[in-house]
Amino acid sequence: xxxxxxxxxxxxxxxxxxxxxxxxxxxxxxxxxxxxxxxxxxxxxxxxxxxxxxxxxxxxxxxxxxxxxxxxxxxxxxxxxxxxxxxxxxxxxxxxxxxxxxxxxxxxxxxxxxxxxxxxxxxxxxxxxxxxxxxxxxxxxxxxxxxxxxxxxxxxxxxxxxxxxxxxxxxxxxxxxxxxxxxxxxxxxxxxxxxxxxxxxxxxxxxxxxxxxxxxxxxxxxxxxxxxx
Amino acid sequence: xxxxxxxxxxxxxxxxxxxxxxxxxxxxxxxxxxxxxxxxxxxxxxxxxxxxxxxxxxxxxxxxxxxxxxxxxxxxxxxxxxxxxxxxxxxxxxxxxxxxxxxxxxxxxxxxxxxxxxxxxxxxxxxxxxxxxxxxxxxxxxxxxxxxxxxxxxxxxxxxxxxxxxxxxxxxxxxxxxxxxxxxxxxxxxxxxxxxxxxxxxxxxxxxxxxxxxxxxxxxxxxxxxxxxxxxxxxxxxxxxxxxxxxxxxxxxxxxxxxxxxxxxxxxxxxxxxxxxxxxxxxxxxxxxxxxxxxxxxxxxxxxxxxxxxxxxxxxxxxxxxxxxxxxxxxxxxxxxxxxxxxxxxxxxxxxxxxxxxxxxxxxxxxxxxxxxxxxxxxxxxxxxxxxxxxxxxxxxxxxxxxxxxxxxxxxxxxxxxxxxxxxxxxxxxxxxxxxxxxxxxxxxxxxxxxxxxxxxxxxxxxxxxxxxxxxxxxxxxxxxxxxxxxxxxxxxxxxxxxxxxxxxxxxxxxxxxxxxxxxxxxxxxxxxxxxxxxxxxxxxxxxxxxxxxxxxxxxxxxxxxxxxxxxxxxxxxxxxxxxxxxxxxxxxxxxxxxxxxxxxxxxxxxxxxxxxxxxxxxxxxxxxxxxxxxxxxxxxxxxxxxxxx
Numbered sequence: 001x002x003x004x005x006x007x008x009x010x011x012x013x014x015x016x017x018x019x020x021x022x023x024x025x026x027x028x029x030x031x032x033x034x035x036x037x038x039x040x041x042x043x044x045x046x047x048x049x050x051x052x053x054x055x056x057x058x059x060x061x062x063x064x065x066x067x068x069x070x071x072x073x074x075x076x077x078x079x080x081x082x083x084x085x086x087x088x089x090x091x092x093x094x095x096x097x098x099x100x101x102x103x104x105x106x107x108x109x110x111x112x113x114x115x116x117x118x119x120x121x122x123x124x125x126x127x128x129x130x131x132x133x134x135x136x137x138x139x140x141x142x143x144x145x146x147x148x149x150x151x152x153x154x155x156x157x158x159x160x161x162x163x164x165x166x167x168x169x170x171x172x173x174x175x176x177x178x179x180x181x182x183x184x185x186x187x188x189x190x191x192x193x194x195x196x197x198x199x200x201x202x203x204x205x206x207x208x209x210x211x212x213x214x215x216x217x218x219x220x221x222x223x224x225x226x227x228x229x
Numbered sequence: 230x231x232x233x234x235x236x237x238x239x240x241x242x243x244x245x246x247x248x249x250x251x252x253x254x255x256x257x258x259x260x261x262x263x264x265x266x267x268x269x270x271x272x273x274x275x276x277x278x279x280x281x282x283x284x285x286x287x288x289x290x291x292x293x294x295x296x297x298x299x300x301x302x303x304x305x306x307x308x309x310x311x312x313x314x315x316x317x318x319x320x321x322x323x324x325x326x327x328x329x330x331x332x333x334x335x336x337x338x339x340x341x342x343x344x345x346x347x348x349x350x351x352x353x354x355x356x357x358x359x360x361x362x363x364x365x366x367x368x369x370x371x372x373x374x375x376x377x378x379x380x381x382x383x384x385x386x387x388x389x390x391x392x393x394x395x396x397x398x399x400x401x402x403x404x405x406x407x408x409x410x411x412x413x414x415x416x417x418x419x420x421x422x423x424x425x426x427x428x429x430x431x432x433x434x435x436x437x438x439x440x441x442x443x444x445x446x447x448x449x450x451x452x453x454x455x456x457x458x459x460x461x462x463x464x465x466x467x468x469x470x471x472x473x474x475x476x477x478x479x480x481x482x483x484x485x486x487x488x489x490x491x492x493x494x495x496x497x498x499x500x501x502x503x504x505x506x507x508x509x510x511x512x513x514x515x516x517x518x519x520x521x522x523x524x525x526x527x528x529x530x531x532x533x534x535x536x537x538x539x540x541x542x543x544x545x546x547x548x549x550x551x552x553x554x555x556x557x558x559x560x561x562x563x564x565x566x567x568x569x570x571x572x573x574x575x576x577x578x579x580x581x582x583x584x585x586x587x588x589x590x591x592x593x594x595x596x597x598x599x600x601x602x603x604x605x606x607x608x609x610x611x612x613x614x615x616x617x618x619x620x621x622x623x624x625x626x627x628x629x630x631x632x633x634x635x636x637x638x639x640x641x642x643x644x645x646x647x648x649x650x651x652x653x654x655x656x657x658x659x660x661x662x663x664x665x666x667x668x669x670x671x672x673x674x675x676x677x678x679x680x681x682x683x684x685x686x687x688x689x690x691x692x693x694x695x696x697x698x699x700x701x702x703x704x705x706x707x708x709x710x711x712x713x714x715x716x717x718x719x720x721x722x723x724x725x726x727x728x729x730x731x732x733x734x735x736x737x738x739x740x741x742x743x744x745x746x747x748x749x750x751x752x753x754x755x756x757x758x759x760x761x762x763x764x765x766x767x768x769x770x771x772x773x774x775x776x777x778x779x780x781x782x783x784x785x786x787x788x789x790x791x792x793x794x795x796x797x798x799x800x801x802x803x804x805x806x807x808x809x810x811x812x813x814x815x816x817x818x819x820x821x822x823x824x825x826x827x828x829x830x831x832x833x834x835x836x837x838x839x840x841x842x843x844x845x846x847x848x849x850x851x852x853x854x855x856x857x858x859x860x861x862x863x864x865x866x867x868x869x870x871x872x873x874x875x
Contacts, residue, residue: 045686203695
């Protein structure tokens with residue numbers, strides 16, 4: 001009973017003022033030969049008070065709340081899947097339940113290996129839901145030294161988002177998706193006007209609000225031309 | 230049209246007079262009755278006042294539009310707003326009929342409105358002095374004469390629903406798919422076998438593997454293959470068409486039956502002679518009416534009849550026989566009243582339970598509230614509280630007994646043997662008295678404050694080469710300050726439990742105050758202490774220390790003391806204080822205006838459940854409403870809606 005009272009009081013007060021917020025980071029450090037390291041991070045630290053309260057419950061707004069064990073298992077499954085993927089090595093994870101920051105990183109021989117991680121999943125999703133998501137997210141042409149972040153918007157995302165309750169939609173209000181690509185060679189040009197080239201010319205940064213991605217107003221698509229030196 | 234009729238039924242029903250009270254027409258065997266007391270409502274808020282409210286103006290606009298300008302006032306509808314309007318439910322042989330009955334002064338207003346909106350699917354018919362129309366889709370019947378209007382909505386649970394058809398379709402489809410898959414597998418196997426003959430004997434194993442793979446592939450892709458199979462596709466479409474037609478024919482027949490039934494029921498309500506057998510002959514119903522000072526009243530009696538109608542007609546006889554429901558719910562009924570006073574809205578709910586259930590409940594809630602609790606919090610700073618006045622010993626003794634009586638005569642032999650046995654075993658193992666010593670059963674949870682606190686979070690900064698640098702930022706969050714108290718004579722057990730928790734690194738202790746090692750993400754610290762027969766959990770170490778030193782100055786009014794100690798449970802929310810904690814300036818503009826209304830128009834909310842009197846448990850929800858700006862509780866609600874409707 002005390003746990004319930006504590007949970008609901010904490011939840012009530014956190015819902016009163018605490019905002020939901022999360023950021024996803026996609027970082028790739030690309031070597032000249034097309035190999036590299038990818039780090040994907042989910043940072044929910046700004047919502048940690050709310051998450052800590054929510055995780056004391058079994059479900060919220062009709063959605064099951066995953067336990068720490070569920071999250072750990074999901075991360076383990078992801079790592080197992082990576083381990084079986086060709087060309088992937090040095091897999092590392094970081095799980096921080098104090099700050100709700102989770103990240104997985106691995107080395108790849110070529111960006112094609114990264115594509116193949118999700119290929120099966122995306123293909124199944126496209127077939128099942130009649131969606132049209134890219135199965136190729138990255139490509140690198142070693143000859144003309146061009147790195148591409150592919151992104152194809154699918155209207156089903158917006159449709160699914162619109163079907164959410166107003167309260168649930170709020171979760172995405174301050175959420176963002178950040179991509180950082182670092183290279184050994186200087187960047188000559190980028191195609192996405194929302195992206196920025198680092199002063200040392202060896203990195204490209206772009207932060208997109210989650211809502212812009214959902215509504216299709218902004219894209220992650222970017223063609224990065226490197227200088228061969 | 231339907232929407233307008235429904236909103237008129239609901240809203241206008243709230244204002245309803247006295248020529249002949251329609252209660253006389255409600256049969257005595259009705260399962261539930263809801264009354265809107267027209268004269269009491271109009272006394273609090275007149276029709277004219279309602280028409281001047283935002284929601285009233287909106288309704289008038291719609292009414293004028295629907296009647297092509299013939300009706301410009303709610304009174305033009307002919308509804309007798311000073312009489313009582315009713316809803317009642319009848320359950321007979323698996324047919325559930327919902328009635329909405331509204332008294333009329335004359336039928337001309339409704340005639341005019343309905344005729345202007347008569348669509349091709351809704352035909353107005355006349356039978357004697359009764360005019361009626363029936364919906365072709367679901368058979369809903371609206372019938373009226375010069376003195377009343379009745380809407381009848383029935384559902385016949387004896388009729389098959391359409392799910393059977395869908396299941397059947399699925400089964401057929403699965404069969405067809407399996408057949409197609411089997412054919413394809415056969416073909417594939419034949420191909421493999423031909424190859425097999427040509428291959429050497431050693432390759433048999435390989436071929437077998439191939440066979441399995443082919444089989445799996447075929448099953449996975451059967452759907453796609455089936456789609457491309459023109460013959461299959463055509464057959465499937467034909468079957469779908471046939472099934473659609475069968476379903477439609479069945480639906481039409483069902484609706485036709487319902488239409489006949491609803492019309493009979495509507496006519497029987499309007500013209501039937503119920504004088505010797507109306508609901509006023511039902512003792513349980515009449516007893517629930519009291520002095521009739523209410524604006525609305527609801528009553529549901531004879532749970533067993535409703536349960537039997539629902540369960541038996543649906544064929545859940547196994548479930549019905551599994552529990553000894555009759556023993557526990559015989560003669561149970563619920564009634565409630567809604568009463569608006571000058572400064573409040575009061576909802577009373579009375580639950581009359583069976584003798585067996587009352588016996589269990591009395592023992593479970595035979596608690597005694599610890600008066601010392603009132604020394605440990607201060608009403609001036611309090612945002613709300615929740616109290617429970619139960620008996621742990623009674624709960625532990627009665628719960629196994631309740632389980633036993635529920636399953637004792639179960640039709641499921643296994644249940645009838647195992648559950649009572651389990652209950653006995655539980656009773657043997659539990660020392661009810663000893664557990665009652667640790668936590669007696671009286672508890673109080675008080676929220677003292679919702680305070681702002683700076684909390685840190687991690688985000689990222691980037692150097693000029695876009696290398697990620699984790700940084701710590703702070704933001705303001707609201708955290709609750711609360712205290713939980715429970716009477717306990719088990720200090721030694723508490724200390725032992727705390728010693729284990731410290732050993733397990735779940736807690737730390739400082740000066741006799743124990744602190745939970747909550748995760749860093751939880752923005753509050755929770756402390757525990759056992760002092761003078763009370764077990765405390767709280768967020769303020771200073772408060773717990775002050776309580777232990779005897780320096781804490783508590784202060785609670787006699788009203789709250791009474792609410793907490795005289796009831797089985799009580800929950801209080803100081804709405805004004807809570808609303809004042811919301812930083813209005815930080816809210817979006819469109820929200821600010823609404824919160825401003827709440828800030829100056831929110832009072833307290835109190836929910837109590839009294840101790841059992843005889844077999845009756847009474848609960849009350851009291852929402853206090855501000856006097857200034859609102860002439861009474863009902864006017865407050867209309868003004869509230871006005872403030873929130875854009």
